[in-house]
Amino acid sequence: MADQIRVRFAPSPTGYLHVGGARTALFNWLFARKMGGKFLLRIEDTDRERSSPEHTQVILDGMAWLGLDHDEDIVFQGAGLERHQAIADQLIESGHAYLDDGATRFRIPDESISWDDAVLGNVTFDGAGIDDLVILRSDRTPTYNFSVVCDDIEMKLTHVLRGNDHTSNTPKQIAIYNALGATIPTFGHVPMIHGIDGKKMSKRHGATAVGDYRNEGILPAAMRNFLSLLGWGTGDDRELFFKAEELIEAFSIKGIQKKAAVFDPAKLEWMNGQYISHMKPEDLYPLVSQGLSAEGLTPEAKGKERLMSAISAVAERARSVHVIPERVALRLNPQTISLDEKATGFRNKNVEAFNQGLSLSLECLDETDEPWTPDVIGDQLKAAALTAELGVGKLMQPIRIALTGMTVSESVTDLLPLIGKEESLKRLREALNWD
């Protein structure tokens, strides 16, 4: 039986989780979960200037938000200092490294170094063209390429899936593995993520941190799904994986692309909308409960059923989770309606017709004793429109605007019962008095 697969994600705690790093973490996680292996986390905190527990926490929060749970204890690279130093000294003794101006330099052999990359295929470098690298600075702190190898060995990794920017580091690291007599893991270099201009993702492109998208109302599952499709494909046309298990099941290193992928926010938004509208309101609720509570919108205050139907009415048209609380409040809390730009435009086009529509609607809605259900309301409004020889839209759109201040909403016949008779009629009357 083959050894259990062990992979890792090894971020530097720089204060935010970059989407590129998150995507690399995601691939490792998917691979580990798919293969029944272990997904480990190592914090590369050797740069003491930039590292802090707060920065580390940001990374951890980002991972947790995306649902990328890790196995075993988190490894802090800084804790391995003495071990790294000892290994470097050992390399001097074995003749693989030498002292140079106080630093310890590793000797790259003059031979061809190649490996079978899990995504790139066979890659070959000529060791003669690679400079000997410093592994221990003159202050005896280890450098990146060296500590990575020491820790990857220590953590018994079987696969190293990392960003494509490390491809050129790999021959150096392989030479160190060889000098140490260690087993070389399978390397896989996953493509970079670029901004819309084809350049490396940076602040110029706007949001680059996972936390930014969280703040913009992106759902973690949507983010995960979107990120997975950057540089990876199933081979068929499948794009939506609403459950993490489906994504894990579909994942394969074989489907990883070699070229860099451009991050397209428009597609992320579309995907987020897909997630929001496909989710049951009960599942959506925990993700927006904080915002809802701030508006006094709790199941206790509004009734669970009513709250859920408001959420689901609103979610159907939302591409960000952000708009949900305010729009639910618009329906379930008493409001004084103010018009948005489009609604103002619609009314101004013909104020008289607008008011006529409202009066007619008010008349038939106010006088009825029948229950306020979508069917009954629909029938009554249609009948009223027919009598007045108007299209139903001439009644519906003014009602919609009177109730919400917007030109867009769920069907008016659903909207009225949701808001409730008393509040609805109040808003309709107020709308007649708009100037």
Next chain:
RNA sequence: GGCGGUAUCGUCUAGGGGUGAGGACGCGGCCCUCUCAAGGCCGAAACACGGGUUCGAUUCCCGUUACCGCUACCA
């Protein structure tokens, strides 16, 4: 500069020696319809360039170009 990598619609991708080069986002149109969203249908939109190999290359090989990365006592 040297070394390494990459190259299919604007973007994410499928495919692969003979295809009408498929899907998705976005864009345009139509249907549905009280608006929007969702959904359905339709449309515009791609094999970087030049040489080979071959009966036939977008696919294989070589070169060019472009882009990315490494070339630090950064990570």
